[in-house]
Amino acid sequence: AQSVTQLDSQVPVFEEAPVELRCNYSSSVSVYLFWYVQYPNQGLQLLLKYLSGSTLVESINGFEAEFNKSQTSFHLRKPSVHISDTAEYFCAVSDERRQLTFGSGTQLTVLP
Amino acid sequence: EAQVTQNPRYLITVTGKKLTVTCSQNMNHEYMSWYRQDPGLGLRQIYYSMNVEVTDKGDVPEGYKVSRKEKRNFPLILESPSPNQTSLYFCASSSYLGGGNTEAFFGQGTRLTVV
Numbered sequence: 001a002q003s004v005t006q007l008d009s010q011v012p013v014f015e016e017a018p019v020e021l022r023c024n025y026s027s028s029v030s031v032y033l034f035w036y037v038q039y040p041n042q043g044l045q046l047l048l049k050y051l052s053g054s055t056l057v058e059s060i061n062g063f064e065a066e067f068n069k070s071q072t073s074f075h076l077r078k079p080s081v082h083i084s085d086t087a088e089y090f091c092a093v094s095d096e097r098r099q100l101t102f103g104s105g106t107q108l109t110v111l112p
Numbered sequence: 113e114a115q116v117t118q119n120p121r122y123l124i125t126v127t128g129k130k131l132t133v134t135c136s137q138n139m140n141h142e143y144m145s146w147y148r149q150d151p152g153l154g155l156r157q158i159y160y161s162m163n164v165e166v167t168d169k170g171d172v173p174e175g176y177k178v179s180r181k182e183k184r185n186f187p188l189i190l191e192s193p194s195p196n197q198t199s200l201y202f203c204a205s206s207s208y209l210g211g212g213n214t215e216a217f218f219g220q221g222t223r224l225t226v227v
Contacts (some may be wrong), residue, residue: 006154009152016132017141036114036218041220041221042220042221042222043116043202043219043220044155044202044204044216044218045218046215046216048214090154090155099157099160099170100145100157100204100216101157102147102154102155102156104152104153104154104156105154
């Protein structure tokens with residue numbers, strides 16, 4: 001069985017400050033890792049994913065996440081956040097059976 | 113435009129009155145699934161379908177039914193809704209090809225309240 005733990009349920013941060021959203025996973029098999037973002041009153045959208053190769057993956061809007069196999073982590077970072085980054089962020093793990101398992105979510109609130 | 117469409121977006125119903133939430137995708141995806149989202153619990157899978165006429169239980173299937181008669185549609189049925197099924201529901205689809213590394217596309221969500 002696989003599971004995902006997002007350590008922070010709420011992360012308030014001031015605009016232009018850096019942010020890190022933490023994610024740890026457990027799985028007995030090789031996994032694929034994802035970050036999804038949910039803006040208010042919308043569905044989830046894929047932000048970035050790790051499949052294989054380089055352990056650092058980036059999104060088009062400045063987020064990046066690093067896969068750390070030894071620590072079983074996939075933390076999401078952004079060096080400078082904007083008001084528009086306010087949303088709920090979900091870390092997820094998938095295996096070859098395509099069963100997506102989500103964490104409980106982290107609400108990122110960017111303050112002016 | 114590639115999309116997953118759920119209807120209705122909002123629904124208030126009474127205990128015991130059967131309801132169906134529809135889900136349709138236009139990407140010819142084989143894999144479809146239903147999730148419920150509750151505060152502090154993230155998204156939990158209710159049912160999933162690998163292809164037409166192939167469905168299986170997820171983590172929280174009790175009180176729900178699904179069917180997959182056509183590739184594009186995957187309705188969620190609540191035969192006798194109860195207040196503990198008040199939640200935000202999401203339908204998702206993804207391509208079967210490529211194993212677990214394919215992106216899931218989500219609908220806009222259905223907010224269900226059972227009174």
